[in-house]
Structure formats: structure tokens, C-alpha cells
Amino acid sequence: MQLKLAILDLVSGLKVYKFYSELNKSQWMTASELRQMQNEKLKTLLNYAYNNVPYYRSILPKEGSIKTNALDMLKDLPLLSRRLLQEKVQELCDETKSLKKMRLVSTSGTTGSVVKVYIDDCAITYSRALEKRGEYEWTGTNFFAKRVFFSTNKQDKRNFIRKLVNFIRSRWRYCLVEKEKRRYIKNEKLKLYIDEIITIQPQVVRGLASCLRHVAEYLQENDIKQIRPNAVISNSEPLTIKSKKLIEEAFGARVYNQYGLSECGTVASECPHGQMHINAERFIVEIVKDGEVVAPGMEGEIVITDLHNYGFPLIRYGTKDLGILDSNLCSCGRELPVLQKIVGRTVEIIHTPSGDSVPATQIDHIFGEIPYAQIRQVQLYQPSIDKLVVRLIKGHEYSEDSGSKAKSLIEPYFKDTGVELSLEFCDIIPTTKSGKMQFYLRGYNANNG
Numbered sequence: 001m002q003l004k005l006a007i008l009d010l011v012s013g014l015k016v017y018k019f020y021s022e023l024n025k026s027q028w029m030t031a032s033e034l035r036q037m038q039n040e041k042l043k044t045l046l047n048y049a050y051n052n053v054p055y056y057r058s059i060l061p062k063e064g065s066i067k068t069n070a071l072d073m074l075k076d077l078p079l080l081s082r083r084l085l086q087e088k089v090q091e092l093c094d095e096t097k098s099l100k101k102m103r104l105v106s107t108s109g110t111t112g113s114v115v116k117v118y119i120d121d122c123a124i125t126y127s128r129a130l131e132k133r134g135e136y137e138w139t140g141t142n143f144f145a146k147r148v149f150f151s152t153n154k155q156d157k158r159n160f161i162r163k164l165v166n167f168i169r170s171r172w173r174y175c176l177v178e179k180e181k182r183r184y185i186k187n188e189k190l191k192l193y194i195d196e197i198i199t200i201q202p203q204v205v206r207g208l209a210s211c212l213r214h215v216a217e218y219l220q221e222n223d224i225k226q227i228r229p230n231a232v233i234s235n236s237e238p239l240t241i242k243s244k245k246l247i248e249e250a251f252g253a254r255v256y257n258q259y260g261l262s263e264c265g266t267v268a269s270e271c272p273h274g275q276m277h278i279n280a281e282r283f284i285v286e287i288v289k290d291g292e293v294v295a296p297g298m299e300g301e302i303v304i305t306d307l308h309n310y311g312f313p314l315i316r317y318g319t320k321d322l323g324i325l326d327s328n329l330c331s332c333g334r335e336l337p338v339l340q341k342i343v344g345r346t347v348e349i350i351h352t353p354s355g356d357s358v359p360a361t362q363i364d365h366i367f368g369e370i371p372y373a374q375i376r377q378v379q380l381y382q383p384s385i386d387k388l389v390v391r392l393i394k395g396h397e398y399s400e401d402s403g404s405k406a407k408s409l410i411e412p413y414f415k416d417t418g419v420e421l422s423l424e425f426c427d428i429i430p431t432t433k434s435g436k437m438q439f440y441l442r443g444y445n446a447n448n449g
């Protein structure tokens, strides 16, 4: 199998296999060896950031002064908040790299305020290798198992070689959202997909939590039990216990959860013993409350340092997600730190009177097109099934055009659904009891909510 993987690297021009081989060894390092590895990577990153990234030049000590324990000095560096990220996006880019050669990701994460991040090629490749470790090694399948993906977009910009690689590796991707209407596909189309997937008999099913849930609901409603993979992998969106149970019943397989962020990829993956291990070779995770790093066992904001994205270094990035570090070692034998009780955005589906349903994450992304200076924060509030209020906090450059643009971007999602849209301007958007800002809030009882 190793030879096949090496050939794939050669064909694709990426170093996925190289990183994947390294990661398969490093997962068995002791906690102290992992810390030492993080320290070395952090030292290199801080020195690089000082030399090449304007923002870090202004906050980091002089190059060369970071000599011994970089991890110790990390906690003294300022947090990189989402707000700061929005304001200083240009200053956070590596001056030596062309922005055109990096991938631009825009996401509102859990807060409704959009941030933009550039990801360089090396970080993208490393992400793939990390995903593969969590996706194959830890779920008891392998690199060449038949795989089906459910996603919300079809933007397939891969070249012919990539498509060939996917064909060789037996990967099938299904987009569950209609490109034109931007809502979940009708059941007739989903049925065609399901029929095809029954003939494929995939060993792994993977997708966003909301997509998996959508398919699981269909399978249960229609009593379809012929799709029986070895594992289901839920990524990118937090998975509620209710959704996990539903998906496991529908596919007759265990669901492995992954915690990831669009800004930097898969941060933690579930091991065979059910614990979420942090991918410590790439990420330093701190839990911060009231500006201080708290001990394992205590809840706080998940703060991430990405050790592999030199093109746009995220150092002490505040995710606004909440979590707790586990002080115990996992019984699987891996000493990669364990993250427990991650509280982030829940799976959000907007139901409409016409029966169409729209994934809230779809709308979430369009706010990337409106500058932060015009609209600072957004929340969708649905007081009844036929009404949707778009709550907005104006930025200092807000104009009437910004409001019209926001409305015109959202309208197509709800065309002919019987939902009436309106805008509401607020000074603040209230948070939940735990301090989270929910992007989508349902104000009525729905049976399938």
C-alpha cells in the first residue's frame, strides 16, 4: 500500500503521503516528545512571522530572541481575535507570498461575523494528511476504501490528474444543495443518489453534520437500510447527540466526529476509543478564560496556533468555540492531547412552508461578500416558519446599499418558499447563556428541529 501512496504523491504533485507517513509515526510519540516537537515548530514559525509578516513584526520580540522555550512565551502573546483578524487581514499575510497562489477562505464560524484567511499550499497538503490519519487509520478502514462524500457545494476546480486520482481511489462526491436555488435537493434527486450509493456500497461515508443528518432523515423516512458503511465521519460542523444517534441508526455504523475550522482544517479527530485527539503536530490548542490560560478540566475559549500555515500565520487565534482539555491520557495509547465537550455551532436547517429546507451554513458564507466595515455581524431569526428576520449590526462604512445587497444575496435562497424576509438593525445581538452567538435562531417549535 505504501508504494501506491507514494505513486499518488508523484501523480498529484503533492506531499500528502510524505506527511501522512510522518504523522502515522508521530501519533505514538510521548506527550513530552510532542511538546518538544511543537516547541521547535513554534520557534521556527515565530521567527519566520517576525521576518515576513507585518502584524507579527509589530508584536513579537526581535528575531533571534526566541531561542529556547517558545511554548512558554506563547501565553504572553496577545490573542488574535476574530475582530483583529477582520481589521488586519492584509498585515497578517506573508509579504513574500503571492496572495493569488494561496486559497482564500471566508467564514463566519460560530459568530455571524465574517473573517477571511489565506491558506498556503503546504498547509492544505498537511490538512489532507491529517484528515487521512483521522479518517482511515482511526476508523479501521484504509486509504483505498470506497468513499462517499456529501457536501453543500460542487465547486470542483480539480484538474484532470486530480480527477483521475479520485477515480483510482474510488471517491464519489454528492452535492446535496441545488446550485441555482441554493437549497437542499428535492427527494426525487436524492433518491437517485441513494440508489447509486446502494450499488457502490461505500466503506466510508463522510460529510458535513448537516448533510449527513439530511440524508439520514431521508433513509429513515423511507426505511432504507441497504447502505451499511464501516464508518461515518462527520466533520466541519459540531454534531449534536441527537444528530449523531439519528445518523448512526440510519447508516448502521458508528459516527466518528472531527472538529475542524474552515480557517485551518481538522483540529481534532475521534480515535477508536472515542476521544477527540488534537492534531498536535500542527495545532497548539490553549483554553483561555478571561484572558488567562486555564488548566485541563476547565472550560474556556479554544485558542489555536496553526504551526503549518506560514502564508498567513494564525498565532493564538480565538475561535469563539468553547472546550475543555482532558487531563487524562486516552486508553488507546496515543498521547496526543484530548479535547472534550466542544461547544460550537449546531447543525442548523431552515425549514420553509413550501417544504424546501435551506442549510443555514449556505447563507453564512455569502456574508463574506460584504466588507466587515459595512456589516459587522449577522443573525438569522425565524419567529415562525413563514418569516425570517435578518438581524444586522452596521459597520462604520454602512450605507443603504449594504443593506440592499445583504437582502438581495439572501432572497434567492427563499424564492417561492413562502418565507417573508425582513431586515432588522441592532446595536447588539444577544448571545446564549454560555456566551455564544448563534448564527441562526428558531423562534418556533418544529417537530424535526
Ligand SMILES: [Zn+2]
Residues within 6 Å of the ligand: 271, 272, 273, 274, 275, 277, 330, 331, 332, 333, 334
Ligand atoms: Zn485515543
